[in-house]
Amino acid sequence: MTDRIRPLLAGNWKMNGTRASLDQIKAIAEGVKAPLSEKIDTLLCPPATLLYVATALCDDSPLAIGAQDCHSLVSGAHTGDISAAMIADCFGTHVIVGHSERRRNHAESDALVRAKAEAALTAELTTIICIGETADERDQGQTLDVLKRQLAASTPDGAASETTVIAYEPVWAIGTGKVPTSADVEEAHAFIRRELVARFGGDGEKFRLLYGGSVSGANAADLLAVANVNGLLVGGQSLKAADFLAIYSAFERQFA
Structure with missing residues (x-):
């Protein structure tokens, strides 16, 4: 993990969580505390139905709350969608775009992901852009080609290290x-870093690069020890406070 980059631990609840789950969010918020919270950023992205209540629960906690997706437009006749402005209005601070499940299940193109990222930046949300190869693409030796294409086409020209995070999630590893x-992991993250530097110059050295895909308390420390891994994007292991906080505690080794 690059020392000069402040790490980020992000949890993506996906389509999980009801009001009964608020106790888990509260427990996570209570567990994210100093001194570690002064050294890393921690984020939870529950379903949109819990967004506003979750931000209220975390009002006195370093735990940030974000959303799992946003529309590319501010408003309009788009039944069932949520805009970046709506997320910000609920006091959300981050949004995930381009997750492989959105790309696959909703046929989202790189161009659409880029438009969503642009909308999120306009709403002053920190944007996590996901990229990653499928098992077939990996088997055919296309991993770096896929990462190059997705990164270039999904990342807006206005992206910057202060507002944009890149998450590498090999599709075949998710869940x-x-x-x-x-x-x-080191090869993929080094490649992404080089591509960012080539496009954004010195600021490309400062982008946070997250790894995601079957992250757990058992493997978190090893993943964080890999060069250019500046944090983790966690799925199922973020649903329970005990599991997520076990991953959170793994970051302590980076500052020992």
Whole structure:
């Protein structure tokens, strides 16, 4: 993990969580505390139905609350969608765009992901842009080609390290329990770093690069030890406070 980059731990609840889950959010908020909270940023992205209540629960906590997706437009006749402005209006501070499940299940193109990211930046939300290869693409040796294409086409020209985070999530590792080797993660993150530097110059060195895909308390410390891994994007292991806080505590080793 690059020392000069402040790490980020983000949890994505996906389509999980009801009012009964607020106790877990409260427990996570209470567990995210100094001295570690002074050294890393921590984020939880519950479903939109819990967004406003969750921000209220975390009002006195370093735990930030964000959303899992946004529309590319501010408002309009788009039934069921939520705009970046609406997220900000609920006091959300972050939004995830381009997650592989959105790309696959909703046929979201790189161009649409870019438009969503642009909308999020306009609403002054920190934007987490997800990229990653499928199992077939990996088997065909196309991993870096896919990352290059998705990164270039999904990231707005106005992106900057202070407002944009890149998450590498190999699709084949999400929810499967399979995790790439440290060497594989290092290769992917080094490639993403080089591409960002080539496009954004010195600021490309400062973007936070997250790894996501079957992250757990058991493997978090090893993943964080990989060069250019500046944090983690966690799925299922963020639903329970005990699991998420176990991953949170793994960051302590980076400052020992």
